Amino acid sequence: MNLNLNALIAKNLPNQLEGKVASYIPALAQVNPNQLGIALYDLKNQQIIEAGDSEVRFAIESISKVITLLWAIKKLGLKEVFNYVGSRQTGFAFNSILNMEINKDEHPLNPFVNVGAIMTTSLIVEDKQACVHPFEEILTFAKEICHDPDIYLDDTIYHSEKRTGDLNRSLAYYLKSEKMMIAEVEPSLDTYFKQCSIMVTTKSLANLGAVLANDGIKPWDGKRIISSESATATKSLMMTTGLYNQSGTYSRLIGVPTKSGVGGGLVSAAPHKFGIGIFSPALNNEGNSVAGLTLLEDVANKLDLNIFK
Amino acid sequence: MNLNLNALIAKNLPNQLEGKVASYIPALAQVNPNQLGIALYDLKNQQIIEAGDSEVRFAIESISKVITLLWAIKKLGLKEVFNYVGSRQTGFAFNSILNMEINKDEHPLNPFVNVGAIMTTSLIVEDKQACVHPFEEILTFAKEICHDPDIYLDDTIYHSEKRTGDLNRSLAYYLKSEKMMIAEVEPSLDTYFKQCSIMVTTKSLANLGAVLANDGIKPWDGKRIISSESATATKSLMMTTGLYNQSGTYSRLIGVPTKSGVGGGLVSAAPHKFGIGIFSPALNNEGNSVAGLTLLEDVANKLDLNIFK
Amino acid sequence: MNLNLNALIAKNLPNQLEGKVASYIPALAQVNPNQLGIALYDLKNQQIIEAGDSEVRFAIESISKVITLLWAIKKLGLKEVFNYVGSRQTGFAFNSILNMEINKDEHPLNPFVNVGAIMTTSLIVEDKQACVHPFEEILTFAKEICHDPDIYLDDTIYHSEKRTGDLNRSLAYYLKSEKMMIAEVEPSLDTYFKQCSIMVTTKSLANLGAVLANDGIKPWDGKRIISSESATATKSLMMTTGLYNQSGTYSRLIGVPTKSGVGGGLVSAAPHKFGIGIFSPALNNEGNSVAGLTLLEDVANKLDLNIFK
Amino acid sequence: MNLNLNALIAKNLPNQLEGKVASYIPALAQVNPNQLGIALYDLKNQQIIEAGDSEVRFAIESISKVITLLWAIKKLGLKEVFNYVGSRQTGFAFNSILNMEINKDEHPLNPFVNVGAIMTTSLIVEDKQACVHPFEEILTFAKEICHDPDIYLDDTIYHSEKRTGDLNRSLAYYLKSEKMMIAEVEPSLDTYFKQCSIMVTTKSLANLGAVLANDGIKPWDGKRIISSESATATKSLMMTTGLYNQSGTYSRLIGVPTKSGVGGGLVSAAPHKFGIGIFSPALNNEGNSVAGLTLLEDVANKLDLNIFK
Structure with missing residues (x-):
């Protein structure tokens, strides 16, 4: 080369x-x-x-959305995941609520805008196979698919994400109020903030x-x-x-x-x-x-x- | 095969x-x-x-947008064309004004939504190289790139498009009022309605x-x-x-x-x-x-x- | 008469x-x-x-917004209250986030849309004069201004409001994330759900x-x-x-x-x-x-x- | 006093x-x-x-909207006029298309936003009682209700309004494309630009x-x-x-x-x-x-x- x-x-x-x-x-x-x-x-x-x-x-931040999408598909199947989240493009910012409310969408647009990624993570949290430790599952999978056993959760970043994550909370409660999200909001967000904070x-x-x-x-x-x-x-x-x-x-x-x-x-x-x-x-x-x-x-x-x- | x-x-x-x-x-x-x-x-x-x-x-309809984009780039250069129209995705319908007004965009989002395609066509109409017959140019180019000398303008469809084209007129006048479009509106629309009506x-x-x-x-x-x-x-x-x-x-x-x-x-x-x-x-x-x-x-x-x- | x-x-x-x-x-x-x-x-x-x-x-529901607006003005002064909430009309539904995000508004539009009423209530909750029991204050004021000592909180409605209030949570966290709301979200919402549930x-x-x-x-x-x-x-x-x-x-x-x-x-x-x-x-x-x-x-x-x- | x-x-x-x-x-x-x-x-x-x-x-500009609303009601009746235009407030600018497209409204919001005023004027232009000179009618009515026989059309302003009126053209063609406006667009706009230009x-x-x-x-x-x-x-x-x-x-x-x-x-x-x-x-x-x-x-x-x- x-x-x-x-x-x-x-x-x-x-x-x-x-x-x-x-x-x-x-x-x-x-x-x-x-x-x-x-x-x-x-x-x-x-x-x-x-x-x-x-x-x-x-910090991996939004790239974690790729990993949780892959893990959700691996656990639940591609078809099931895309019953809950779309594959549509958006003209708005990654953290916007606008598009969903304007278009009266039934699903978050796609798994890579925040609202869609929170949805994907919530599917893992909610998984019927008794997912007791959703973040640990994700972390284990991340280490394997990245071929990197040293990946770790940075506690400082995680707590900062959690403390300042009000816009993500707003998005998650919107999903919940529209009956798009089945899992509980807070554990889903907690897992989401953790997945964003891996190094x-x-x-x-x-x-x-x-x-x-x-x-x-x-x-x-x-x-x-x-x-x-x-x-x-x-x-x-x-x-x-x-x-x-x-x-x-x-x-x-x-x-x-x-x-x-x-x-x-x-x-x-x-x-x-x-x-x-x-x-x-x-x-x-x-x-x-x-x-x-x-x-x-x-x-x-x-x-x-x-x-x- | x-x-x-x-x-x-x-x-x-x-x-x-x-x-x-x-x-x-x-x-x-x-x-x-x-x-x-x-x-x-x-x-x-x-x-x-x-x-x-x-x-x-x-009727070719919106597929003509591919042909006029290619013709505009051939005449004016890729860089110049994308000075006037974006490459951005949209979450709205092809004939929506919403996104531009909400995001206060400086350009139409992309050449394949109506407002962007009208923009592209207007660049051909406005071309400084004295484009006297913009539609004839487009038609000649279409015949060549489609390897089909029998492509023709269907007058019935063209006149119908023109008669019912008020939403496209609304989009074009919006472009004009925002100073995005330099060419005159009516000849640009006329060329646009014709390009949509080739068979x-x-x-x-x-x-x-x-x-x-x-x-x-x-x-x-x-x-x-x-x-x-x-x-x-x-x-x-x-x-x-x-x-x-x-x-x-x-x-x-x-x-x-x-x-x-x-x-x-x-x-x-x-x-x-x-x-x-x-x-x-x-x-x-x-x-x-x-x-x-x-x-x-x-x-x-x-x-x-x-x-x- | x-x-x-x-x-x-x-x-x-x-x-x-x-x-x-x-x-x-x-x-x-x-x-x-x-x-x-x-x-x-x-x-x-x-x-x-x-x-x-x-x-x-x-249940008084949104009419409580009148009472909390009056109480907030009485406590903080009219000028101070309207530093935090506008007097603007809206073309959207009472529970919409759209307008704020589209117009990049600095304040909720007015005290009678949900997001503005939550804001008003949060001002009472946050009041520097050590407002320990914000809802009790509101209830006492409601009884006086309605000349009705029998007004009471309906616990069934309150708990239902709280349980199903995810859209209001979404609105409140949006306010919080945009730094419009100073008070804590959950106590503000709790007071809001209570004020809506008085009979x-x-x-x-x-x-x-x-x-x-x-x-x-x-x-x-x-x-x-x-x-x-x-x-x-x-x-x-x-x-x-x-x-x-x-x-x-x-x-x-x-x-x-x-x-x-x-x-x-x-x-x-x-x-x-x-x-x-x-x-x-x-x-x-x-x-x-x-x-x-x-x-x-x-x-x-x-x-x-x-x-x- | x-x-x-x-x-x-x-x-x-x-x-x-x-x-x-x-x-x-x-x-x-x-x-x-x-x-x-x-x-x-x-x-x-x-x-x-x-x-x-x-x-x-x-120049009277948007205050003319009051006069044409009154004239339209006088000619067609209050009920008929409000079959074509709403009485709703808006959170957007006076020349916005947003609200209509977002809310899929069937009518312009009200007669005092541009799109609603153009609608009202078009009702006068379209009036079945053979309204041959709509602007002259409006001018005569304006002189009477303002008790001012010296009101006149300023030609310079009118031609400027007409030349720069592309956003109003965009709004009018939107009304036309949505079948809200029955009258022809150009005569309606011409009357609208004239009514805005009276002194x-x-x-x-x-x-x-x-x-x-x-x-x-x-x-x-x-x-x-x-x-x-x-x-x-x-x-x-x-x-x-x-x-x-x-x-x-x-x-x-x-x-x-x-x-x-x-x-x-x-x-x-x-x-x-x-x-x-x-x-x-x-x-x-x-x-x-x-x-x-x-x-x-x-x-x-x-x-x-x-x-x-």
């Missing part, structure tokens, strides 16, 4: 100056913005290459992306962890709704299924080619990593990863 | 009973709903296969899809007609916004870039594999061909065309 | 057949719809006249209306209980926002400041003339008492109460 | 510095902002008193207000010009929707039925007491005259005109 990752890091790192780290909780606001790291899982050559701050741990590296995300890119099979041991249809559906949702309001824009500009988190992470899955994890904590106004996206664009161009091409 | 198209036509035709032909103009309302046709341009084997009502002419067959659309799937090169003569980046961007937009409010849903279910029209047509582009044209005039509530979509799903599954897989 | 109230009751009672009693909690759903009562406090002749089911107790009669409401109509002075003892400006502002708000989405419509049709509740009550204040309480539990789609409004229209016409005339 | 109007003019004129004259057309942008005038028609003493720039002519003084408006305050009878000759119910309904609408988004706010602060125009005019009707015309062209962000409103508030307080008091 003819790719000078260090040069690309050096080229794109200064772009972070155009962004700002998430400031709604102190633990995120204190992160050093001057970081950029990348890890690529190369499916063809079965190797991980990495550069920059690839080993730094950061990963770009390598954890490159592994996650590699499983998605590899049709649901862990490339490191050749064992299937999620169904093929689950991996395919999730890549579609990452393309149409993975980058909040910029999903359509970056589908046109980059063309690789990608999910972002306000911790500064990006996970991408280029089918049959690469799983990619990127980290740079300074965000644009829409909540996506500035330097992360420009780096991803460069990498996608050089490796010819645009699936529409 | 191991594909019994006639069997698939027979299987899917009855699904048209769940839909209704577009009724807003008499010329569309009189179309026989009991039709289903398909043409596939097989890039590998350089052949077209077809079945059912594949030679029936029907194509599934083979015309299979050819159009084949050019998009073939990176912008006409497979029948090996000559490039549109740039590679233009073909790539258009396939991305077809995926994220090509099927109105159901774009996200069918991205998950089918995973092939597709644009629909209320005439009952569908054009799909499976990169490097197939261009597909489908026709069945009975529509679901969101304005997409019912039997057309189920047939496309079957074909995409059998030919393994989902680009997320 | 030349007014045959019994005849008007008989004439208007059948209109209840066009409505339905509120069904969101069992305690309200079990109320007999075939009831209509009225009490008028005649300021000129210093007497109460009544007819029909004028002594039946029913009144048409006579209690006629007395409340009479105080408002009498410039803030209790007509039964000649003592001022609220300021003149408080009474005036409240009558204005009752006119522009007192009947949910129908406020403008009934301002045109009746022209008397009126507030409704989903318990089937109506309180009206015709300046210097009458305080009116009406009860009939069957509601129209907008949540207002059907027979109550037609009876009010008849009474207002006969007594020439339209303030725009 | 113990009212020093000159002192009130001097006190309130400086408030114009906080506003800006309407700038969307040159003819309005060139108006000198440093003007403030008032005329009061005193019904009790049968006299007009005036002060400041009370004789300056200015009045504060005395014309004081007379108009006096007719409304006097139950529909011209106080200067004792003859009825509009029905009592028409005058009453119009005063109600002025209170609930007369000052755009600030209607509720000024209902609370002033409490006198008032309609504003972006020419800087205000007309008020205090029932049985006064008709008031005010002019000061500098507007606040919501489109209402800044110094005009503060002067009105002072006058209403001194003359005790608040109808809720």
Whole structure:
């Protein structure tokens, strides 16, 4: 692979100056913005290459929505999950209630807006198979699909998320009042705040992306962890709704299924080619990593990863 | 290719009973709903296969938005066009003003909602290179990219569109009042109503899809007609916004870039594999061909065309 | 006064057949719809006249918003209260979040939509003068301004309100997340659910209306209980926002400041003339008492109460 | 009457510095902002008193909506007019389409938002009694109800309104596409642009207000010009929707039925007491005259005109 990752890091790192780290909780606001790291899982050559701050741990935040969606599908089946949450795109912000009320929707639009992700998590919490410790289940699954036993819950971030999570509470009680959510609100939110607060590296995300890119099979041991249809559906949702309001824009500009988190992470899955994890904590106004996206664009161009091409 | 198209036509035709032909103009309302046709341009084997009502002419309607987008990019450049229209997804209907007013958007969301398509057409009408006959230009281009010299303007449909086009007038005057549109409203709308009223067959659309799937090169003569980046961007937009409010849903279910029209047509582009044209005039509530979509799903599954897989 | 109230009751009672009693909690759903009562406090002749089911107790529901607004103004001053809540009309339902999010409002629109009433109650809960028992304060004030020592909290209704109050929770957490509400959410909601569950009669409401109509002075003892400006502002708000989405419509049709509740009550204040309480539990789609409004229209016409005339 | 109007003019004129004259057309942008005038028609003493720039002519703009509403009711009857336009309040701007599309309304909300006023004018244009010259009819009626034979159409303003009226065109075509408007769009708009461009003084408006305050009878000759119910309904609408988004706010602060125009005019009707015309062209962000409103508030307080008091 003819790719000078260090040069690309050096080229794109200064772009972070155009962004700002998430400031709604102190633990995120204190992160050093001057970081950029990348890890690529190369499916063809079965190797991980990495550069920059690839080993730094950061909060997974919204990327956890990918993991809980996959876990919910694994437990309940794809059809059952999509009985409770749509696959529709939205023109509004990730934390908006507007669309549902205006369109009198029967379901949250999709599993990657907050209201849909809370719904997905509530399905795990409510699961009839006596799910006693929903977060522990999710954490165990996250460690396995990210091939990273060191993933852990950051208590400071979790308590901050919980303390400042009133907009998510508002969304959850809206779901409850409209009879869309069956599980109890508070345990669902508690699990949701915890899943957002787990700490990963770009390598954890490159592994996650590699499983998605590899049709649901862990490339490191050749064992299937999620169904093929689950991996395919999730890549579609990452393309149409993975980058909040910029999903359509970056589908046109980059063309690789990608999910972002306000911790500064990006996970991408280029089918049959690469799983990619990127980290740079300074965000644009829409909540996506500035330097992360420009780096991803460069990498996608050089490796010819645009699936529409 | 191991594909019994006639069997698939027979299987899917009855699904048209769940839909209704577009009724807003008499010329569309009189179309026989009991039709289903398909043409596939097989890039590998350089052949077209077809079945059912594949030679029936029907109104292209919103699929013309693909053609005018490509023509506008060819004339003005991709960058210039996307200075005037976004690439953003929407959660509202194709003819809604809501999103723009709520979000105080500076541009129409994307070229495949009505307000964005009118914008794109107005760019052609306004083109500084003294575009004297904008519709004639578009028609000539359509014949070439669809490899179909018999495409023609249906005067009855055009006059009906024009007579009943008040919602499009409302959208166009909104663009004008917000200084988004520079061209005059009435000539822009006139061109728009004409482009919606050209008559194509599934083979015309299979050819159009084949050019998009073939990176912008006409497979029948090996000559490039549109740039590679233009073909790539258009396939991305077809995926994220090509099927109105159901774009996200069918991205998950089918995973092939597709644009629909209320005439009952569908054009799909499976990169490097197939261009597909489908026709069945009975529509679901969101304005997409019912039997057309189920047939496309079957074909995409059998030919393994989902680009997320 | 030349007014045959019994005849008007008989004439208007059948209109209840066009409505339905509120069904969101069992305690309200079990109320007999075939009831209509009225009490008028005649300021000129210093007497109460009544007819029909004028002594039946029913849940005050949204009419409590008038009482808590008056109490909040009495405690904190009119200016301070309207620093936290607007006086703007709305085109949306009483329990909508839409308007605030669309218009990026800094305050709830007005004290008579749910989100504004929760805000007002939270001001009482938060009051710096160490408000230890906010609901008890409100209840004491309600008994005094309604001249009715028998007003009580119905525990069944209160617990039902609390159990089914998820939409109000959603609204309250939205206020909290936007930093509009300073008080704690749960105690504010608890007080709100209690205030909605107090039991009144048409006579209690006629007395409340009479105080408002009498410039803030209790007509039964000649003592001022609220300021003149408080009474005036409240009558204005009752006119522009007192009947949910129908406020403008009934301002045109009746022209008397009126507030409704989903318990089937109506309180009206015709300046210097009458305080009116009406009860009939069957509601129209907008949540207002059907027979109550037609009876009010008849009474207002006969007594020439339209303030725009 | 113990009212020093000159002192009130001097006190309130400086408030114009906080506003800006309407700038969307040159003819309005060139108006000198440093003007403030008032005329009061005193019904009790049968006299007009005036002060400041009370004789300056200015464009009536949205106040014409009052006149066309009254004329439409006079021609077609109150019931018929309100079959086509509602009496509902709105939380959006006067030129918004949002509310209708969101709520799927069957009618424009009320006759004082642009979309409702265009509807009302279209009823006059469409009138079955062969209304050949709708604007001439309106102009004749305006001269009579304003007791001002010198009212004239300003051609410069009219042509500017017409040239820049694309948002009104968008609204009108929306009405047409939803089958709410029966009349042709362009003649309706032409009449609408003309009615907005007639030139009045504060005395014309004081007379108009006096007719409304006097139950529909011209106080200067004792003859009825509009029905009592028409005058009453119009005063109600002025209170609930007369000052755009600030209607509720000024209902609370002033409490006198008032309609504003972006020419800087205000007309008020205090029932049985006064008709008031005010002019000061500098507007606040919501489109209402800044110094005009503060002067009105002072006058209403001194003359005790608040109808809720």
